[in-house]
Amino acid sequence: MSANSQRALVPVKKLSPPAVIEKNRDLAPLDLVNGNLSLHSREEVKKLLPDIMGKALARIWIDPKFHKDFSANPHTTLEKNGVHLPETMVVEFQKPNTDRPRIVVYERRPGSKFKVRVFYLQLVMMAGR
Numbered sequence: 001m002s003a004n005s006q007r008a009l010v011p012v013k014k015l016s017p018p019a020v021i022e023k024n025r026d027l028a029p030l031d032l033v034n035g036n037l038s039l040h041s042r043e044e045v046k047k048l049l050p051d052i053m054g055k056a057l058a059r060i061w062i063d064p065k066f067h068k069d070f071s072a073n074p075h076t077t078l079e080k081n082g083v084h085l086p087e088t089m090v091v092e093f094q095k096p097n098t099d100r101p102r103i104v105v106y107e108r109r110p111g112s113k114f115k116v117r118v119f120y121l122q123l124v125m126m127a128g129r
Contacts, residue, residue, distance in 0.1 A: 030059055030066075031081070038084040042107055042118065045089055050119055052083055053103050057123045060101060071096040074103070090115055100124055 032055050039045050056078070060067045070077045074091040078084075085091070090106040102122040106115035 030063065032056060032059075032078070033082045036082040036084065039089075040086055042086075042088075045085065045105065045107075045118060049083075049085075049105060050121060052078075053105070053121050057101065057103060057121055061123065067096070089118070 032052050037048070037052075039048060056066075056070065060070055066077070069080075071093055074093045075085065078091065088107050088110065090108055092104045092106065094102040094104060100123055102120055104120040105118045107118050108115040
């Protein structure tokens with residue numbers, strides 16, 4: 001810490017940059033995960049899947065074949081790309097033919113016909129002047 005922050009009335013933590021580039025990373029630009037990733041709980045899904053789905057949305061935007069496959073069956077497309085979800089998780093791809101597609105992940109409890117939304121991601125582009 002610098003001399004100024006050591007004398008501060010309120011301690012200031014030194015923060016890491018938000019995006020740290022890992023060295024020796026084998027992940028190709030369009031890969032969703034490195035190898036295979038099996039998620040087993042709702043907590044793991046909430047922690048790890050939003051980043052993966054963000055990559056999926058970006059890939060949907062630039063890769064027509066991936067877009068077609070994901071639109072037809074998101075769960076199978078994720079498995080083909082190394083992402084394995086618990087049986088209780090349901091992935092829906094909404095608004096596939098618009099400029100703002102949305103991915104919604106639900107959890108369906110065993111023995112229930114109702115599902116609870118875990119999270120959703122939507123592609124939104126903004127321009128400023």
